[in-house]
Amino acid sequence: MRNLVVSGYYGSKNAGDEAMLAAMLEVLSDLDPKLHITVISADPEDTRERHGVDAVGWLDITAILQLLGHADLLISGGGSLLQNVTSRRSLYYYLGIIFLALAVHTPVMLYAQGIGPIEGGLARWLMKKIVNRTKLITVRDHGSLEELAHLGIRKPRIEATADAVLAIHPVDKEAGRHILTEAGAEGTKPVIGISVREWCGWTHYKDVLASVAQEVVMRYDARVVFLPMQYPEDVRAAESIAERIEGAAKAQVTVLPGEYRTHELLSLVGNMDLMIAIRLHALIFAGVMGVPMIGISYDPKIDRFLDSIGETPVGSLENVTPDELLAAVQDKWEHRKAIRQHTAALLKKQRGLAERSAELAVGLLDTDAGKK
Structure with a gap:
């Protein structure tokens, strides 16, 4: 041995x-x-x-x-x-x-x-x-x-x-469906995942994500689910964004409150139709589970990973705007089937x-x- x-x-x-x-x-x-x-x-x-x-x-x-x-x-x-x-x-x-x-x-x-x-x-x-x-x-x-x-x-x-x-290895989606149901986020609506973190006390990107979350709920009749990758810090960061969302859209936003194991997080991501992420491994989980992704950069590691699969970040935490993020969401949404196939081929090599x-x-x- x-x-x-x-x-x-x-x-x-x-x-x-x-x-x-x-x-x-x-x-x-x-x-x-x-x-x-x-x-x-x-x-x-x-x-x-x-x-x-x-x-x-x-x-x-x-x-x-x-x-x-x-x-x-x-x-x-x-x-x-x-x-x-x-x-x-x-x-x-x-x-x-x-x-x-x-x-x-x-x-x-x-x-x-x-x-x-x-x-x-x-x-x-x-x-x-x-x-x-x-x-x-x-x-x-x-x-x-x-x-x-x-x-x-x-x-x-x-x-x-x-x-x-x-x-x-990719995992079954059942565990993720169960967690979403427990959190009151079940149903037939499309699910857009968002993974965030605190960074340098900045608030600009939180305002942007709140604005975009509110818009995609209305535009795509979707549910927004915040996925914590670092517990409990990411839960608090997500809650601070969810608090900024107003009106009817607020009822369609869920902050997952727990600490989840790797297979649970992979399963949760597998239930999403699109992932918007600051966290590197939320993006990688999306790749593993074949989910279209949008990355926002705060560190060269985000840019480097996205580059390896032919993607680029949509701005950085410091300068991302609602318009460019919404444009990226629309592009991914319209071409999500083709993106899934293209990403799957690239991720096989990875x-x-x-x-x-x-x-x-x-x-x-x-x-x-x-x-x-």
């Missing part, structure tokens, strides 16, 4: 990151059912219960060091771990875990990561010094390849694959690329480079 340790933003109630872990575990276990996997988690008990793997606390450095000392490989990823725009401290933490693995001679793989942006001379120097000592890097987009090149990281084998979540990261990880374990 080979021991693999996974480091990432797990156990923090972020649906996208939990979906990444679920997808990674699914594909890795399919490739090698005998792998023993331990996850470094902010909530080890939740990770054990949710994913059925061993876990240790992310601040228990003694336990982590002991774990790495007996590991055959550390996987760092997936996600946007190595950047310092949304959090300046997390970059140093994840680099620190990589450094600990290297200190005890455990090989390291960066798995389907989105690299950067990385600001500051010290941060960029540390990235170059530490990441150049890893064995293998897969990144989820070509923008990350460019960031690695700018940082001078060239020594490991580097390959562009795709976001780990794209390897996850699924294969996402599985490639797992294949490379298992291959690394099978070589002398992946053994201590």
Whole structure:
């Protein structure tokens, strides 16, 4: 039995990151059912219960060091771990875990990561010094390849694959229908999903989304459902938008109030006719479930993912307007059948690329480079 340790933003109630872990575990276990996997988690008990793997606390450095000392490989990823725009401290933490693995001679793989942006001379120097000592890097987009090149990281084998979540299998829509019914959002009306987050205390984009939600309810006789990807923060953000909606449209707007598992979120998205999202993994869930999507950018990772499937964001949180967002909705609505077919073909390729990261990880374990 080979021991693999996974480091990432797990156990923090972020649906996208939990979906990444679920997808990674699914594909890795399919490739090698005998792998023993331990996850470094902010909530080890939740990770054990949710994913059925061993876990240790992310601040228990003694336990982590002991774990790495007996590991055959550390996987760092997936996600946007190595950047310092949304959090300046997390970059140093994840680099620190990589450094600990290297200190005890455990090989390291960066798995389907989105690299950067990385600001500051010290941060960029540390990235170059530490990441150049890893064995293998897969990144989820070509923008990350460019960031690695700018940082001078060239020594490991580097390959562009795709976001780990794209390897996850589509699910049945029944669980999502049940949740919608429980929330009072059942019926035959079309469903337009919206996934939002708080960002820098800004309110402009909230006003825009409220205006658009109100208009699409009336224009398409639709129901709007807000989908939380980070609990409970996204629920509060969605409620602050729903409060801005006025008149008869308000009765057709639902804010889902709970914390949902990966399969539930996928099933919910599968019940939607269109997804408007700020959250990256809400867009990816739409791709997995074959639902037309509209992305609003707040981070290069949104632009990079949309570019990988031939899409572009409809503005950014700072400058998006109701008119351009409504125009995008109308275009997707009129061509949604053709869009579903086109996106399905593109996502099939992305699924294969996402599985490639797992294949490379298992291959690394099978070589002398992946053994201590």
